[in-house]
Amino acid sequence: MGSTNSTLSRIPNVEELMQETGFTPAHIVRLYDRFEALDKEKTGHLRPQDFGAINRLAMNPIGDRIIGSFFSTGQETVDFHSFVRILAHFRPADKNRPKDPSMPQPVNSRTSKLKFAFQLYDQDKDGKISRAELLQVLRSMLEMQVTEEQLESIADRTIQEADLDKDDAISFEEFRKSLEKVNIDHKMSIRFLR
Amino acid sequence: MGLFLDFNPFDNLLCILLGISFTVWFTLLLVFIIVPAIFGVSFGIRQLYMKTLLKIFEWATHRIERGAKDNNHLLYKPYSNAIIAKEPTSLEEEIKEIRRSGSNRDLDHASEFEMSDIFYFCRQGVESIMDDEVTKRFSAEELESWNLLTRSNYNFQHISLRLTVLWGLGVVIRYGFLLPLRVTLAFTGVGLLVVLTSIIGFLPNGRMKNFLSEQVHLMCYRICVRALTAIITYHDSENKPKNGGICVANHTSPIDVIILASDGCYAMVGQIHGGLMGVIQKSMVKACPHIWFERSEVKDRHLVAKRLSDHVEDKTKLPILIFPEGTCINNTSVMMFKKGSFEIGSTVYPVAIKYDPRFGDAFWNSSQFGMVNYLLRMMSSWAIVCSVWYLPPMTREEGEDAVQFANRVKAAIARQGGLVDLLWDGGLKRGKVKDTFKEEQQKLYSKIKLPVIGREV
Numbered sequence: 001m002g003s004t005n006s007t008l009s010r011i012p013n014v015e016e017l018m019q020e021t022g023f024t025p026a027h028i029v030r031l032y033d034r035f036e037a038l039d040k041e042k043t044g045h046l047r048p049q050d051f052g053a054i055n056r057l058a059m060n061p062i063g064d065r066i067i068g069s070f071f072s073t074g075q076e077t078v079d080f081h082s083f084v085r086i087l088a089h090f091r092p093a094d095k096n097r098p099k100d101p102s103m104p105q106p107v108n109s110r111t112s113k114l115k116f117a118f119q120l121y122d123q124d125k126d127g128k129i130s131r132a133e134l135l136q137v138l139r140s141m142l143e144m145q146v147t148e149e150q151l152e153s154i155a156d157r158t159i160q161e162a163d164l165d166k167d168d169a170i171s172f173e174e175f176r177k178s179l180e181k182v183n184i185d186h187k188m189s190i191r192f193l194r
Numbered sequence: 195m196g197l198f199l200d201f202n203p204f205d206n207l208l209c210i211l212l213g214i215s216f217t218v219w220f221t222l223l224l225v226f227i228i229v230p231a232i233f234g235v236s237f238g239i240r241q242l243y244m245k246t247l248l249k250i251f252e253w254a255t256h257r258i259e260r261g262a263k264d265n266n267h268l269l270y271k272p273y274s275n276a277i278i279a280k281e282p283t284s285l286e287e288e289i290k291e292i293r294r295s296g297s298n299r300d301l302d303h304a305s306e307f308e309m310s311d312i313f314y315f316c317r318q319g320v321e322s323i324m325d326d327e328v329t330k331r332f333s334a335e336e337l338e339s340w341n342l343l344t345r346s347n348y349n350f351q352h353i354s355l356r357l358t359v360l361w362g363l364g365v366v367i368r369y370g371f372l373l374p375l376r377v378t379l380a381f382t383g384v385g386l387l388v389v390l391t392s393i394i395g396f397l398p399n400g401r402m403k404n405f406l407s408e409q410v411h412l413m414c415y416r417i418c419v420r421a422l423t424a425i426i427t428y429h430d431s432e433n434k435p436k437n438g439g440i441c442v443a444n445h446t447s448p449i450d451v452i453i454l455a456s457d458g459c460y461a462m463v464g465q466i467h468g469g470l471m472g473v474i475q476k477s478m479v480k481a482c483p484h485i486w487f488e489r490s491e492v493k494d495r496h497l498v499a500k501r502l503s504d505h506v507e508d509k510t511k512l513p514i515l516i517f518p519e520g521t522c523i524n525n526t527s528v529m530m531f532k533k534g535s536f537e538i539g540s541t542v543y544p545v546a547i548k549y550d551p552r553f554g555d556a557f558w559n560s561s562q563f564g565m566v567n568y569l570l571r572m573m574s575s576w577a578i579v580c581s582v583w584y585l586p587p588m589t590r591e592e593g594e595d596a597v598q599f600a601n602r603v604k605a606a607i608a609r610q611g612g613l614v615d616l617l618w619d620g621g622l623k624r625g626k627v628k629d630t631f632k633e634e635q636q637k638l639y640s641k642i643k644l645p646v647i648g649r650e651v
Contacts, residue, residue, distance in 0.1 A: 034324060056322035062312065066319040090320055120312060137312065158309065170309075179310055187313040190321055 007032060017081055021088035021107060027192055031087065035080050045077035046070070061140045065120045073125070089116045092189040111176075113188040118175050128169035131155055227379065231416035240425045240577070244553070247576055250360070251552065257357050368574050376421045376573040383417035384470075388477045390414070395480025404510075407481035408459045415456035423577040426453055433584035434458050435513035435543035438506055440535055443545040444607055445517035447558040448565070449572065450547055453580060460515035461505060465489055483511055499538060506540040513543065518600065536603070537596040541587045544603050546611035550579040583610045 007029045008014050018028060036042075038050045051067040052058060060066065070078045070086050078086075091108040105111050121129045121137055134155045142151065162170050162178040170178075230236055390410045397403040419426065434457075435441040441460060443450060454460065462484045466475055475486055485505055491497050505511050516535045536542065549557075553576045558568050572578065585606055590599045 031324070051323065054322050057319055060315055060319045060322070062315045063319055066316060066323070087320065087324060090317070117312060117316060120316060121309075141311070141315070162309065175309065182310050182313075184313075187310070188317060190317065190324070 011080065013081070017084055021084055022091055022094070023084065023088065023192075028084065031084055032080065035083055043077075045079050046083065047077055062120060062137065065123070065137075065140075068123075069116065069119060089113055090188060090190040091192065093185045108189075110184050113184050114176055114179065115172070117188065118172050121170075121175075128167075128171050129175065130169045131159060134158060134170070223375075223378070227420050228382070228417060231420060232413045234412065234416060240423060243423075244425055244577060244579060247553065254357060254360065368576070372423070373570075373574050376423065379417055379421035380569075380573070383414050383421055384474065386417065387411070387414035388474055391477045391481035395477070404482065410481065411459055411478075412456065415452055418452045419456045422449065422452070422572055424449070424453060425577055425579045426457075427581045428457055429581065429583045431457075431584055433543065433586050435460070435545075435584075435587075436541075437511060437513060438509045439513045439541040439543050439587065440502075440506065440538065441513050441515045441543045441545055442518055442535060442603060442607075443515070443547055444611065445519045446547065446549060447568070447572075449578065450517065451515070453547065453582060454515060454545065457582070459512050461485060461512040463487075463502070463514055463516055485514065495534065499534065502535070503538050503540075506538060536590065536600045539590065541589050542599075542603055543587050544585040544607050546583045546585065546607045548581050548583075548611040550581070553577045553579045581611075585610055 008025055011017070011028065011032060014028060017023070018025065023031070035046070038053070039046055040050065040053075048067050048071070051070070057063045057066065070083065072082070085107060088107045089112055093108050093110060093113075094106070118129070119125065121133055123133060123136070124130075135151060138151050138154055159168065159170060162174050164174050164177070165171075226237060226239065387410070391407065394403060394406050394410060397406070441454070443454060451462070455462075459482075461482070462478070464475070464486060466472060466486045466488055475484070478484055479486060483505070485501055487498065487501075502514060505514060518535050588599075588603055588606070590596070594602075
């Protein structure tokens with residue numbers, strides 16, 4: 001481990017990464033150290049098993065889904081850049097960003113955070129949370145503690161409230177609408193230290 | 195021919211000089227190190243050494259920080275190695291808060307499932323990916339000040355000539371002077387142990403034999419302690435383990451054994467190894483009854499438990515020394531204690547060992563270094579400074595099972611040593627977490643909902 005500068009120079013395209021994600025050099029260095037610590041076999045990539053060694057994550061009811069969100073479809077490994085890009089979703093939103101609809105949304109905007117949460121539900125990526133998908137999430141969070149009927153009734157009620165166009169599924173817009181009062185930035189942000 | 199004649203007087207002179215220096219060297223060794231070890235007294239040289247070193251380290255760190263500021267480098271602050279500030283809220287509080295802000299219903303229905311509940315778990319999950327307690331426990335603790343060992347420094351680069359010279363001097367002293375000295379002492383200590391215990395083995399069993407065996411063990415361990423330049427402070431010695439008890443301590447490195455055994459006599463427990471270790475073990479057991487198991491016997495828990503309880507019941511035998519964590523932890527926390535030693539039902543004497551990391555990291559990461567490599571690292575550090583606290587004896591209470599008792603002892607040790615009391619199993623270093631913990635999370639989440647769910651259906 002050398003100084004910040006020498007670690008930074010080991011990461012390819014680090015300037016681009018910092019631009020895209022908004023992380024400072026100090027953050028990138030720490031995340032890189034963390035990446036290396038998780039990458040026990042020093043392959044330069046992380047696989048699902050490497051995430052599996054994190055105990056708090058294995059204990060998390062939706063741990064598998066979170067791990068899955070790091071790997072885009074078909075990919076079996078995730079490199080440092082993708083790792084950082086996903087984590088960048090959890091940076092607190094920049095308060096003073098001008099709202100320019102022609103510019104692409106930065107990765108830590110409210111919309112991007114909502115999209116991240118949405119894809120945790122929508123595992124088949126068809127843009128809608130079907131009843132079955134909702135049930136799956138409920139099952140992971142509640143498992144042995146409730147009966148199947150109770151799960152179904154919860155799912156029914158949730159869809160009933162959120163589903164505005166009555167297609168028995170929740171689209172991203174309906175998802176966003178149902179959460180419009182929730183302070184997403186606070187709940188889906190992680191405070192990074194200097 | 196002339197040349198040949200010229201060398202002769204120099205040869206003689208050289209021989210004489212060498213002879214004198216060896217004699218002086220060995221006399222010093224004997225007087226300052228071995229004789230005190232035999233009698234258990236100390237000149238206080240090591241304490242002085244420690245104070246001097248501390249002053250030098252402070253200066254070195256100060257120089258690095260100044261140098262970094264001058265050059266506008268970003269210092270990787272080792273002591274705040276956290277990436278994120280974790281919110282210490284509980285599941286219940288979080289969910290209530292999310293609901294309160296987002297719900298357009300009255301609070302009566304507050305404990306039903308909402309789409310936003312997933313945020314809590316999502317954030318927890320990502321937080322643990324970035325920074326989790328357990329993985330940190332297994333790598334060497336990072337230091338606030340630099341102790342002139344490159345292995346513990348993350349900012350080393352050429353800051354100033356003086357610093358580099360100092361570091362170079364440090365290397366010369368450590369590898370050129372201290373290391374050979376220590377290796378000599380180590381061999382002396384181990385050699386004496388093997389030879390003397392074998393001799394004592396010939397004596398008939400009785401008080402004389404026990405007394406001699408204790409003295410021999412203590413002496414040899416004290417020599418080993420000096421071989422590592424270990425500066426140990428013992429607290430509360432009135433609670434030292436007595437015969438018929440089990441001494442339980444947290445485990446950071448194989449040196450723990452030497453540290454404890456140089457202040458009291460214990461019966462060791464362990465597996466018989468081959469090679470040098472095996473020779474040492476066999477000769478030790480001639481002098482006094484230690485508990486060594488064959489590899490095949492180790493798997494049989496009942497056999498192990500029986501031998502331990504038999505030993506404990508015989509009040510003439512020494513207290514057993516056990517490290518229930520089962521593996522070396524990096525001395526910032528105490529992990530789950532295995533319940534085996536707590537099932538036996540005798541008095542447990544907890545001991546907390548805390549190493550001062552400023553002088554050298556004593557943690558043995560067995561997946562990183564082998565034993566010999568580790569010992570060499572230890573012997574080429576400046577010193578090993580640690581504190582040992584003897585805690586008051588504990589016994590299993592009515593209605594307490596072995597696991598609860600183990601946790602109680604563990605908490606006491608953690609509190610005394612200033613270590614974090616973690617629930618995790620030390621075996622996690624190599625394995626994966628059990629499903630029971632996931633169930634706990636699910637139970638907790640459902641408790642918030644169940645009362646209402648009951649009403650719904």
